[in-house]
Amino acid sequence: xxxxARTDIFKTINSEKGNTTxxxxxxxxxxxxxxxxxxxxxxxxxxxxxxRILGVSRPTLRAGIRSLTAVGILQSRQGAGxxxxxxxxxxxLDTGALRxxxxxxxxxxxxxxxxxxxxxxxxxxxxAERASSExxxxxxxxxxxxxASLESPEQYLVHDMQFHQTVAAASGNRILTxxxxxxxxxxxDYRSKTVKRATDLKQSAEQHHNIYRAIRDRNTEAARQAMRxxxxxxxxxxxxxxxxxxxxxxxxxxxKNSNLIV
Numbered sequence: 357x358x359x360x361a362r363t364d365i366f367k368t369i370n371s372e373k374g375n376t377t378x379x380x381x382x383x384x385x386x387x388x389x390x391x392x393x394x395x396x397x398x399x400x401x402x403x404x405x406x407x408r409i410l411g412v413s414r415p416t417l418r419a420g421i422r423s424l425t426a427v428g429i430l431q432s433r434q435g436a437g438x439x440x441x442x443x444x445x446x447x448x449l450d451t452g453a454l455r456x457x458x459x460x461x462x463x464x465x466x467x468x469x470x471x472x473x474x475x476x477x478x479x480x481x482x483x484a485e486r487a488s489s490e491x492x493x494x495x496x497x498x499x500x501x502x503x504a505s506l507e508s509p510e511q512y513l514v515h516d517m518q519f520h521q522t523v524a525a526a527s528g529n530r531i532l533t534x535x536x537x538x539x540x541x542x543x544x545d546y547r548s549k550t551v552k553r554a555t556d557l558k559q560s561a562e563q564h565h566n567i568y569r570a571i572r573d574r575n576t577e578a579a580r581q582a583m584r585x586x587x588x589x590x591x592x593x594x595x596x597x598x599x600x601x602x603x604x605x606x607x608x609x610x611x612k613n614s615n616l617i618v
Contacts, residue, residue, distance in 0.1 A: 365393045366401070368411040376412045381420030384410065389429065389440060400430070400438045426517040426544060428537060468543055469591045473584065475536045476520065480567060480583035481576045482527035491526035495568045498522060502561040509551040512560075517544050519564055523571070523583075550597035556589075563589060 369376050369384055388394040400406055400421075407417040421438055424430040431439050483491070501515035520540060524533040554560075563586035570578035 366406065366409045368409065370411075376410070376416060378416050378419035378423065381410065381412060381417055382423050385420065385424060386429065394440050396440055396442050398440045399436075400440075402437070422514055423545075423548075426514050426521075428521050465543070465546065465594070466591075468539055469587065472536065472539045472543065473587050475532060475539065476523070476583050476587060477580045479524050479527040479529070479532050479536060480571065480579040482529060482532075483523045484571045484574055484576045484579040486528045487526035487571050491522060492568075492572055494522045495519060495526075495571065499561065499564055499568055502557070502564060506557045506561065509554045509557065510548065512554075512557050513544070513548060513551050516560070516564070523567065526571070547594050547597070550594065550600075553597040553600045554593060555596075556593055560586070560590070560593070 365388070369380055385394070394400075401409070403414055403417060403421075407414045410417065412420075421430060421432075425432055425438070428441055431441050433439060487495075498515045498519040502512055502519070505511040505515060517540065521533075521537065524536050527533060563582070566582040567579060567586060570582045
């Protein structure tokens with residue numbers, strides 16, 4: 357396949373908010389992929405060029421690309437650049453419908469976690485049966501990335517997501533993988549807002565290591581249970597992060613109110 361790195365198809369983002377956000381970068385790139393302007397295997401222009409063309413800062417562009425990479429829409433290749441995922445990769449379903457249903461019916465985060473638990477336990481078991489040596493190497497690389505980013509929660513979360521995507525791909529079932537990615541993407545978005553308050557990333561990395569070991573040992577039941585224990589602990593950690601976030605916001609509001617002249 358011929359790899360393109362065209363710049364003429366990209367247009368400046370005119371944000372109604374004044375300062376363009378990473379979410380708007382994500383939306384623009386997703387729209388271009390859905391419309392066919394960007395195709396499977398296409399290479400994005402270099403970061404500096406693309407940021408200038410879109411009219412965004414490089415940190416904003418980088419954050420948008422990280423989000424799309426974390427959910428499998430883009431792929432970063434060392435020394436080669438950033439590419440739209442290849443067609444043979446597991447598909448990532450559009451989360452828009454699930455988000456709409458969630459808003460309409462009031463799906464709770466507990467329900468989302470239960471859905472993810474059911475999907476990923478099955479996926480982990482299949483990965484223990486089917487993972488290739490390349491899958492194992494990728495899992496080990498993501499674990500190394502987690503340990504290397506314990507002091508950088510946002511970067512840790514990217515490695516976390518990519519680990520789960522690799523497990524899903526190793527299962528060999530693209531339908532389960534797509535469903536898992538759809539649910540996990542929403543939970544990823546939720547946690548990205550609170551993960552800076554995480555206090556147990558080392559424990560989380562060790563849990564991922566347990567999942568890896570069970571898959572490497574071809575132990576289906578151990579892989580399922582390691583995934584279950586990890587996701588239950590992840591849910592607990594996010595609840596604590598959300599609670600701390602709420603308390604901090606309340607303290608900030610109260611601090612501002614205390615300075616008001618009454």
